[in-house]
Amino acid sequence: MSTQSHHGLQTMFRHKKKKTSDEMSLQITSMADIFTIILVFLLKTTASGINTVAPNGASLPVMAHGNEIVQDTLKMEINRDFVTVDDKTVLNLNQFEIPITELQAGGMSQSVYQAFMAKRSSKQEGAANSTLLVLADENTPYSTLKSVLASAANTGFVDLQLVVVEDN
């Protein structure tokens, strides 16, 4: 390298301290870049991925394969102790059983019906949306499922997406 170009580099990176041979420095700039990329990727995956529909306690049935979850829509979960609509508990169950006082004509559950009505009237779930993501525990009896589905159907949520765990 010529003296002139060496002088130019010195001007560009002026006043840089020269390291002595016993001074070790880890180059962490590139590591920070890699970490930033990994972090952004993980944040994107977490925000838009499967975690948004993960059940809060229900043990989902394990099946060979199904379709991909294509849209983020209203979520309902049934487990041993409660029914939730959009992660909000709307009805307490007794070992999967709906209390008799809850049941209305047509087998509907009053509380679940009201929760769906509230969602239907809100801006979030407009009249056009009829899709419901169902996360039910694999041991849920059909009687409970039927009551909840009747409540959903009477508020216009008739297109069900039954969520299962893929058997790998």
Next chain:
Amino acid sequence: MSAGGGGGAAEGDVELNIAPIVDCFTVLIAYMLVSMSYIQLSIFEAGVAASPPPDAAPSEPPPQDKLPVTFNIEVADGNRVELKLTGGPTNINETIPVEAAGDGTINSAVLNEKLTFIKTTYPTVTEVNLSAAPAVRYKSVVKIIQAVKAVLPKVFLASS
């Protein structure tokens, strides 16, 4: 160290100390990796069989030669399945039983076989109404839906 590397800064030079940032990133990435869900979820699409409103005017029945074949699946206690076909131009009334497997679960192999037979025998059938006894578990219902979805595009769950 080369000119491009970080080194001590002289007066007037500001150098960002990225070591704490890297520390934060390491902790965040470790936390996110641990808290991530590794299970793969998928869905089965189904409809709810809605009954017509009570004030709805009765629709005119189609001519005899165009009567559709109605396909119902009923699951009894003990996971015994009955495939019921009714109607059609010849006014069929056929019930195909599928006994539970030895371990008391839905007999998927036999069910698949019967469903394929129905699909080939009655190609006009495109949907099925599924109902179950009150004590039948959701796992069994989904298992039947999975089997049906392999041959028929639409499944409706009875809600009343």
